[in-house]
Amino acid sequence: MLEYPKFLVKSIFPTKVWPHPVIGLQPERLYWYMDALWQRRDLSGAVVEIGCHRGGTAATAFSMLKRTGHLKRYVCIDTFSGFVTSQFDRDQEHGTPSASRRFFTDNSEGIVRRLLNHYGCEEIELIPGDIASIDEALLPEAISVCLLDVDLDVPTYDGLKRVYPRLAEGGMILVDDCPEKTTWAGARPAYRRFCDELDLPVRFEMGMGIVERPRGISSRRTRIDGISSGPETRPA
Numbered sequence: 429m430l431e432y433p434k435f436l437v438k439s440i441f442p443t444k445v446w447p448h449p450v451i452g453l454q455p456e457r458l459y460w461y462m463d464a465l466w467q468r469r470d471l472s473g474a475v476v477e478i479g480c481h482r483g484g485t486a487a488t489a490f491s492m493l494k495r496t497g498h499l500k501r502y503v504c505i506d507t508f509s510g511f512v513t514s515q516f517d518r519d520q521e522h523g524t525p526s527a528s529r530r531f532f533t534d535n536s537e538g539i540v541r542r543l544l545n546h547y548g549c550e551e552i553e554l555i556p557g558d559i560a561s562i563d564e565a566l567l568p569e570a571i572s573v574c575l576l577d578v579d580l581d582v583p584t585y586d587g588l589k590r591v592y593p594r595l596a597e598g599g600m601i602l603v604d605d606c607p608e609k610t611t612w613a614g615a616r617p618a619y620r621r622f623c624d625e626l627d628l629p630v631r632f633e634m635g636m637g638i639v640e641r642p643r644g645i646s647s648r649r650t651r652i653d654g655i656s657s658g659p660e661t662r663p664a
């Protein structure tokens with residue numbers, strides 16, 4: 429059960445409760461994400477954040493790009509109501525504590541929209557849905573940088589499968605919650621499984637799993653479980 433009186437106050441007065449962006453990333457990971465965006469500021473393709481919670485990181489990252497003259501499409505995908513029950517059940521088998529089950533539930537698309545507008549980020553697009561089952565036509569055709577921050581095995585793995593084929597040459601996906609030791613036990617094995625299946629290098633930076641599409645490797649050719657796109661080496 430949601431604590432309704434508290435949720436009501438948050439729903440009616442979100443900008444009073446969170447007058448400034450609340451960033452959900454650890455500082456060193458925020459640095460890495462911002463640097464990934466900066467290094468790819470001239471790369472075409474949208475920035476996608478899967479798992480944006482209340483939009484604190486999105487507002488901060490988008491504002492950096494906008495303030496420095498590198499305005500890009502910034503798309504946030506979230507259930508806006510926390511975890512999908514069956515996906516959390518799977519992570520309990522990995523060892524994620526059941527106390528985390530109800531994290532992020534006191535949220536809504538409306539709250540995040542109002543917060544982002546208040547932070548001066550009206551241009552950020554919000555897509556509500558489960559990344560594992562969302563209509564793929566809603567995802568941007570080309571993605572330059574993706575922060576995948578959904579904490580659990582299933583949406584991390586499915587998110588990678590859906591984003592990677594759209595990743596621009598030189599693009600990067602950063603998967604949060606992948607240190608060796610964490611209570612979020614599912615993201616790291618999901619990242620490793622995806623890399624192993626596609627024979628991609630496994631690389632961890634600041635506790636995040638990194639997926640890159642090197643320049644010279646075009647997207648939209650490999651089939652990943654029925655998704656008809658992916659890497660193809662281009663002649664020089």
Ligand SMILES: C[S@@+](CC[C@H](N)C(=O)[O-])C[C@H]1O[C@@H](n2cnc3c(N)ncnc32)[C@H](O)[C@@H]1O
Binds near residue numbers: 480481486512577
């Ligand atoms: C750790 S929070 C994200 C924090 C955010 N990136 C930030 O830095 O402020 C995780 C988010 O993932 C979302 N989420 C969990 N499972 C999801 C799924 N299957 N599809 C989409 N979003 C999901 C939750 O609703 C929650 O808002």
